[in-house]
Amino acid sequence: MNHTAQLESESVHIIREAAGECPRAVLLFSGGKDSAVVLHLALKAFAPAPLPFPLLHVDTGHNFPEVISYRDRTVARYGLRLHVASVQERIDSGELAERPDGSRNALQSPVLLRAIEAHRFDAVFGGARRDEEKSRAKERVFSLRDEWGVWDPRRQRPELWELYNSRHAPGEHVRVFPLSNWTELDVWQYIGDERIALPDIYFAHRREVFRRDGMWLTAGDWGGPHPGERVEKRQVRYRTVGDMSCTGAVESAATRVAEVIREIAASPLTERGASRADDKVSEAAMEDRKREGYF
Structure with a gap:
């Protein structure tokens, strides 16, 4: 059994354990590469039976159109159940207010927690990996969240060998991360091996972007450009997919999976370090969001 097959086996076991x-x-599905891999693993875990749980997308309203199109195609292709929790609806109802910087990334947390409460979800599958960021590096595979959705590192349980603890009190839930031990390179190698379809923005294409804080951000209705920021047309791709207003592109010529793998192997930067403006707010930006219920 090679390395990728071993990771697949571990992840399938985690998914079956949590579902059992x-x-x-519920499976969080944003249309990004990590959630696409988790979905692929979940379909494998229960084949030939249908997926025994629905998908949930927290829609900020600031998504890349290519990603929403991919999401809808994937749901239709496999005949899946999809719940959409809309940030825009909560803003329109007055429950949430727009942030001064225009980003809706942080607004996803209360919308996610409301959806979990409304549907009484007790396990939420996500595509987070420990190699992404330091607060995620200390996340358990089965991560306990309290009745407010808060992640408290002091309340997490030991995970010895492949023994996972999903026990939780009424109102609490667990986040389950089948890709915990994967790296970005592992994910792309698996995508290539399994021929998993992805949104086009993961591959090099020409796009209008502008430079801010060392990142190429997407020119559009949300997030910029600000006065003095010059829009340029460059060949770029996205290493990670999030809110359009805070997800940076990287210059790239990689149009195929094999080329992306070579590019990642040579890169000195992590995907979030290279492309997520929301992580640059502070050294503890991700951990602060996780304590508020973030993915």
Whole structure:
């Protein structure tokens, strides 16, 4: 068994374990590469039976159109159940207010927690990996969240060998991360091996972008450009997918999976370090968001 096959086996075991212990599971599906891989693994875990739980997308309203199109095609292709939790609806109702910087990344947390409460989900599958960021490096595979959705590192349980603990009190839930031990390179090698379809923005294409804080951000209706920021047309791709207003592109000529793999192997920067403006707010930006219920 090679390295990728071993990771796949571990992830399939995690998904089956969580689904067996938690009757109201849901899979977070943003249309990004990590959630695409988790979905692929989940479909494999239960084949030929249908997926036993629905998908949930927290829609900021600031998504890349290519990603939403991919999401809808994927749901239709596999005949999946999809719940969409809309940030825009909560803003329109007055429950949430727009941030001064225009980013809706942080607004996803209360919308996610409301959806979890409304549907009484007890296990929430996500595509987070420990190699992404230091607060995620200390995340458990089965991560306990309290009744407010808060992640408290002091309340996490030991995970010895492949023994996972999904126990939680009424109102609490667990986040389950089948890709915890994967790296970005592992994900792309698996995408290539399994021929998993992805949104086009993961591959090099010409796009209008502008430079801010060392990143190429997407020119559009949200987030810029600000006065003095010059829009240029460059060949770029996206290493990670999030809110358009805070997800940076990287200059690239990689149009195929094999070329992306070579590019990642040679890069000195992590994907979030290279492309997520929301992580640059502070050294603890991700951990602060996770304590508020973030993915």
